Amino acid sequence: MTMRFDILTLxxxxxxxxxxxxxxxxxQASGLLRVHxxxxxxxxxxxxxxxxxxxxxxxxxxxxxxxxxxxxxxxVMREWRLExxxxxxxxxxxxxxxxxxxRTFTQTVARELAHHxxxxxICGRYEGFDERIREHxxxxxxxxxxxxxxxxxxxxxxxxxxxxxxxxxxxxDPTGAEDDSFASGLLEYPHYTRPPNFRGWTVPEVLxxxxxxxxxxxxxxxxxxxxxxxxxxxxxxxxxxEDERRFLTDVADELAGRPRPRVDSSGQGGQ
Ligand code: ADE
Numbered sequence: 001m002t003m004r005f006d007i008l009t010l011x012x013x014x015x016x017x018x019x020x021x022x023x024x025x026x027x028q029a030s031g032l033l034r035v036h037x038x039x040x041x042x043x044x045x046x047x048x049x050x051x052x053x054x055x056x057x058x059x060x061x062x063x064x065x066x067x068x069x070x071x072x073x074x075x076v077m078r079e080w081r082l083e084x085x086x087x088x089x090x091x092x093x094x095x096x097x098x099x100x101x102x103r104t105f106t107q108t109v110a111r112e113l114a115h116h117x118x119x120x121x122i123c124g125r126y127e128g129f130d131e132r133i134r135e136h137x138x139x140x141x142x143x144x145x146x147x148x149x150x151x152x153x154x155x156x157x158x159x160x161x162x163x164x165x166x167x168x169x170x171x172x173d174p175t176g177a178e179d180d181s182f183a184s185g186l187l188e189y190p191h192y193t194r195p196p197n198f199r200g201w202t203v204p205e206v207l208x209x210x211x212x213x214x215x216x217x218x219x220x221x222x223x224x225x226x227x228x229x230x231x232x233x234x235x236x237x238x239x240x241x242e243d244e245r246r247f248l249t250d251v252a253d254e255l256a257g258r259p260r261p262r263v264d265s266s267g268q269g270g271q
Contacts, residue, residue, distance in 0.1 A: 001117060003167060004034045004083075006076045007156050008069065009123040010051060012037035014153045024161060027170045035160060036076070040064075043071035052126045061127030069122060069133050076120050093118040095139045096159070097129065098152030102141030105155075107182035109142070110162040121159060123152030185238045186227045189219040220244075225251050 007015050019025065019035050027033035041049050045067060052062040073095055080093060093116060096102075103109070113119060122129075122138065134141065144155040164170050166177050181188040192203040206218045221244075227234050228248050240248070253260060 001167075002031055002034055003114070003116070003164070004036070004080075004118045005160050006036045006038060006079075006118070006120045007123065007153075007160070008038045008040050008072045008076070008120065009151075009153055009156070010040050010125050011123075011151065011153055012039050015157060018157050019160075023170060024164055027164050027167065030169070032167050032170055033160075033164050036079075038072050038076065040068050040072050043068040043075065045071070055127065063127055064124055064129045064133065066130040066132045066137075069129070070137055073120060073122065073137055080118050092116075093120070095120045095122070095137060097122050097124070097134060097138040097141045098144075098155040098159075099124060099129070099141050100143045100146070100148050102143040104146075105142050105144045105159060105162070107162070107180070110159070110166060113159065113163045114166040119159075119163075121152070121156040123156050125151045182234075184223070185234055186223040187231060187234070189222040189226070221247055224248055228252070229255075 009015060015035075015037055019028070024033065024035075028035065041051055044051050044065075051065055051068050053065050055061065055063045094113065096119060098121060122133070142155070142159065144158045149155065168176065171177060177183055179188060192207060196203045196208060204218070206214055209215070224235075224240075224244055224247060228251055235248075250260060
């Protein structure tokens with residue numbers, strides 16, 4: 001399957017630069033990904049090519065006019081229709097507004113979007129969009145976090161990037177995005193590469209052992225430890241095995257400087 005994104009923006013070149021490099025470049029070359037950039041200004045009907053105007057009711061800032069944005073999205077939808085006909089799936093393709101007022105983008109949202117074959121991303125500039133774009137054109141609104149950017153382009157690129165790397169074959173590695181932070185609901189375990197000793201800082205012995213079961217166990221525990229220490233909110237959403245919960249109790253005890261209350265049956269203590 002090829003995934004097609006259409007990015008509608010006043011600054012297509014910002015997006016083009018990012019799409020020309022690395023994994024997104026490769027995904028396009030291999031036919032996994034297509035990204036069409038559309039300049040909203042090309043759809044402005046008046047002779048000054050105006051895309052923004054003063055807000056009704058006064059106040060500062062400018063507002064994105066509805067006509068060019070509607071015209072641009074309708075042109076994209078016509079292109080989609082030429083590709084696939086008037087099928088149901090066309091009607092279900094998301095038309096997403098990038099705005100700080102949208103639902104927060106997460107790995108779960110990225111996975112959800114990766115199921116679509118076509119997605120339109122509308123990037124705003126200025127103070128905001130005319131509300132009629134929100135009400136009658138967009139099917140979804142996404143924010144990439146609780147901060148305000150000068151435009152939606154970076155947010156659109158974040159969405160394209162996070163979704164593309166989930167497409168089977170987009171990452172060189174056959175296990176793909178399976179081990180990513182958040183994929184399992186946990187942060188990723190620490191990584192090491194050569195040399196085994198760098199300025200006296202050594203790689204954990206278990207990683208050099210060649211014992212794959214031990215390595216997997218160590219990685220799982222380090223993922224748990226790291227998530228507990230940095231993002232305990234993520235752990236609340238997970239069901240952990242009994243021994244994993246005990247491991248985290250030990251981590252918490254160690255952190256608090258409490259002696260370990262239990263000695264396990266091997267007589268070697270926790271871990
Ligand atoms: N446009 C401006 N700020 C944004 C944000 N945080 N997320 C998405 N689009 C935006």
